[in-house]
Amino acid sequence: MNAPIRIEFHILQSFPVTCLNRDDLGAPKTALIGGALRARVSSQCWKRQVRLALPTFGVKLATRTRQAQLLFARACRRVGASDALAQECGQCLADLIVSDALLFISDTEAAAFAEYARALDFEKARFKERDLARIAKKVINPAVDALDIALFGRMVARAPDMNIEAAASFSHAISTHRVANELEFFTALDDLQPGPGSAHMGSMEFNSATYYRYISLDVGQLAQTLASEDLQQAVDAFVRALFVAVPGARQASQSGASPWEFARVLVRRGQRLQASFEAPVTDQGHGYLQPSIEALKAYLDKKEKLSGSLFGKLAAYDWGEDERFSIDDLIGRLRTHVS
Known part of the structure; x- marks a missing residue:
């Protein structure tokens, strides 16, 4: 198979009370998938945060x-x-x-x-x-x-x-389980008000969710404009930005600052493969993360078997379960595939 090498990131990330990405009414974005309402963060929202994180790792932005x-x-x-x-x-x-x-x-x-x-x-x-x-x-x-x-x-x-094909492709992040947005009622007090009572009242919607994120990096497309050494540095900076970037909505009031929980990173030559979580996972008394990890692994393992030689796997790395395998170790492995 002569298809270009692609690095695919299948990421699970859990957030408690947050509104990471708002719709036009200020509510957390949602999507109906498999007949179940899911929390959603748009691709462009997370993509922008990844872009803005790149300078932290030595990249000068356009x-x-x-x-x-x-x-x-x-x-x-x-x-x-x-x-x-x-x-x-x-x-x-x-x-x-x-x-x-x-x-x-x-x-x-x-x-x-x-x-x-x-x-x-x-x-x-x-x-x-x-x-x-x-x-x-x-x-x-x-x-x-x-x-x-x-x-x-x-x-x-x-x-x-002047057109340039994007090397990175981002899906919308979706919750792996059903979600119902909730409403927070709040009041604000006036420091100079002599008597009791609220000076302001309001409400805002929020939810909590374990999100599945899919990102594909077409190394062949990126290599068309980068030298070999630059390509390694680009992959290094991109993965680090991908790791730290979090949407910025309501960070002052709800502080969504949760890192990756689990990721399966595939290096492949086959067509892109995104998990759908069409069947929402259910809480088994220990939260949604562990059943989400199990469902993601099972889905990808099954697709690999069904795809046979067309899966085109060159390497696979599971991050988040082995404490001896850090994000630096993952990046080091990925760099070897673009040398």
């Missing part, structure tokens, strides 16, 4: 913005344009490639666009969209300041040559 003209203007000033001319050129460069959407752009690309403008004497009429796309494709360097673009992908409608 910028996602609707105001790309500001980045381009700043870069033009650095190469000699006056303030007024830089603003004009920055706006022109942005107008050529940015539609009504966020643009994912690296400092390296912005600097290259500015050099292009300088070579044309900052004459806006000479700027060409196809030239910018060609420059971006040539200079983007995820090992320097755009690893997040390589991981999470980029689509530029006006300049398709």
Whole structure:
């Protein structure tokens, strides 16, 4: 099988009272799966937290913005344009490639666009969209300041040559069991109020859940833009960010700070495989985590047997049960598969 290597993370993570990801009414997000209501955290919510955790591990992020003209203007000033001319050129460069959407752009690309403008004497009429796309494709360097673009992908409608396929794929996190959102009633007291009574009353919804998370990292896709040594460092930083990232909703009032409980990490060449937990696990008197671990292991073991040679397994690592096998040990093993 010549399919690219993929690292798949099957993670179980338990949170007590939390509202990790809110809907438009401020309630915890949910989904109906297998006829049972489940807690849900959207893929984009957890993905953003992973991205924001990357700098902790030495990664310089690109910028996602609707105001790309500001980045381009700043870069033009650095190469000699006056303030007024830089603003004009920055706006022109942005107008050529940015539609009504966020643009994912690296400092390296912005600097290259500015050099292009300088070579044309900052004459806006000479700027060409196809030239910018060609420059971006040539200079983007995820090992320097755009690893997040390589991981999470980029689509530029006006300049398709700048498009980059995402190497990382995130599912929505779902509870492995039935969940019913609950309501917290709270009051606030006024320090200067002379008499008894509440100065403010309110309510907020919350739940508690053991979540199943599925993340796939296409090493082949990532390798298209990274050298071998950089690829190892990228996998290292990505796994560490994946380990520490937690959605930020209501952290001040409910402090959802629970780490991974269990993970099965597969290195494979087969098609992606996500567990569905279509049948919700039930509490057997010891919580939902242990039955979730057992259900996940059984599901993946069964799929491996049924898939035969198409499963394409190169390695499998269970994390969370053997105290002698830390996250550093797991990352060390994974690095050997991308050398």
